[in-house]
């Protein structure tokens with residue numbers, strides 16, 4: 001088994017993390033809190049929150065079937081975990097990362113912010129993953145590989161054997177972004193983390209959980225790696241009201257909503273593929289569809305004029321001609337289809 005600690009930057013490994021007042025408090029029957037220079041006037045938010053989000057970790061551990069020590073929680077979504085992943089493993093100006101393309105734009109922006117070269121490896125024309133090309137793009141300074149599965153914006157998830165193979169053969173960290181995993185029939189890679197300690201799995205509460213506004217993301221890793229995320233993060237990286245709201249929402253059952261989205265996605269894919277102007281609907285394991293049109297810009301403008309916004313991906317390399325359409329409520333999807341049908345090219 002690989003020792004993931006060898007991929008951690010030396011300065012990070014040597015880090016003595018900031019110790020908050022709440023860290024130093026070791027428990028006891030305290031009723032007068034004079035340790036953190038807070039305001040004593042209770043307005044519900046005058047106290048610092050738990051910097052380690054212990055209650056939330058307990059709930060997430062139960063939800064995901066992992067140990068609490070394997071969890072990092074980000075208060076700026078999983079985008080926070082993406083940035084931290086670069087900061088923990090890549091020395092600026094020295095190490096590089098490899099990512100599939102097309103994929104989520106934040107890998108590239110976070111790489112640039114951290115002065116890390118990002119090497120993009122094109123998916124095949126059918127958007128399948130080219131494991132050999134990924135490995136060939138890596139060199140001795142490659143610390144990180146990004147696999148987004150299901151992938152944004154293509155929608156497809158990759159076979160778990162391929163991800164396991166990358167984890168086995170790549171001498172570095174494989175970060176698997178599972179933002180859309182709840183919509184996919186392919187299971188999460190969470191289960192391989194203990195056997196493959198060079199794997200980090202990212203998930204979020206922004207999509208299937210319906211809490212994009214809360215900005216809550218997660219990273220899962222073996223305890224010795226998850227601990228480092230906890231050391232590098234901002235001390236109070238998730239605010240108190242968010243922790244409390246999230247703890248309540250986690251008790252909810254999202255299965256009915258997820259099932260409805262999946263059913264709607266499949267209906268939508270079917271109806272879209274019957275339109276004249278649609279050239280191809282790509283298979284999706286997520287809550288959106290990548291759809292190829294004859295003239296995506298015209299369709300995009302027409303939809304906007306009708307009060308419907310989708311994502312124009314037609315200028316993204318590998319996505320030429322496409323719009324990315326999020327699955328909405330049954331009513332919203334019907335509106336989309338009616339609007340497209342009204343403007344569909346006449347059949348000859």
Ligand SMILES: *Cc1c(COP(=O)(O)O)cnc(C)c1O
Nearest residue numbers: 077078079104152179204206217
């Ligand atoms: C939406 C999305 C995320 C989630 O980002 P948050 O910061 O958690 O809202 C992460 N990765 C991908 C690929 C996404 O599409």
